[in-house]
Amino acid sequence: MASAASGASGASAGAGPRPPRILVLHGPNLNLLGRREPEVYGTTSLAAIDAALRRRAATSGVEVDTFQSNHEGALIDRLHEAPGRYRGVILNPGGYAHTSVALRDAVAAVVGLGVPVIEVHLSNVHAREPFRHRLLTAGACRGVISGLGVWSYLLALEALLAADGPGGLPAEAAAPAS
Numbered sequence: 814m815a816s817a818a819s820g821a822s823g824a825s826a827g828a829g830p831r832p833p834r835i836l837v838l839h840g841p842n843l844n845l846l847g848r849r850e851p852e853v854y855g856t857t858s859l860a861a862i863d864a865a866l867r868r869r870a871a872t873s874g875v876e877v878d879t880f881q882s883n884h885e886g887a888l889i890d891r892l893h894e895a896p897g898r899y900r901g902v903i904l905n906p907g908g909y910a911h912t913s914v915a916l917r918d919a920v921a922a923v924v925g926l927g928v929p930v931i932e933v934h935l936s937n938v939h940a941r942e943p944f945r946h947r948l949l950t951a952g953a954c955r956g957v958i959s960g961l962g963v964w965s966y967l968l969a970l971e972a973l974l975a976a977d978g979p980g981g982l983p984a985e986a987a988a989p990a991s
């Protein structure tokens with residue numbers, strides 16, 4: 814597991830300074846956040862989440878680009894643009910997390926090119942309906958955070974900002990001490 818992680822991230826090692834930008838991708842229906850099933854997803858709007866991410870990243874001199882789409886191909890197209898442009902990607906695939914082989918393949922390609930992708934979910938998908946327990950995209954990601962609401966995004970951002978270790982994540986995350 815550790816070797817897979819460091820192998821995936823190794824492509825960026827030694828390739829010069831990583832771009833001071835992070836991409837945040839929000840999948841389908843997340844444009845409705847704040848109004849959509851607030852008992853599940855909370856009352857914070859997508860714009861407020863994006864603003865919080867921008868504010869935090871700015872304190873580290875990093876810019877955040879955000880993009881929301883209800884269309885699988887549009888998300889894939891944005892992922893393809895990440896190598897060389899972004900130091901990392903925060904991805905909430907929404908319902909595509911449970912269904913999309915194509916999105917998973919795009920994540921795997923981008924991670925393989927040295928860009929860490931962290932999957933986030935506002936809700937704890939493992940505590941919900943069984944069909945949400947299967948995450949197709951997560952297995953290709955560098956890490957997954959689920960169930961912490963807006964903090965899922967903010968903690969993913971912290972990880973991407975954390976260090977100039979392999980893949981932009983702390984080295985010990987890739988190779989925990991035994």
Ligand SMILES: O=C1C[C@@](O)(C(=O)O)C[C@@H](O)[C@@H]1O
Pocket residue numbers: 841842843905906907908909910933934935936937938945
């Ligand atoms: O659209 C979403 C939102 C979600 O990704 C979350 O952030 O909790 C969880 C998914 O199961 C769901 O389809």
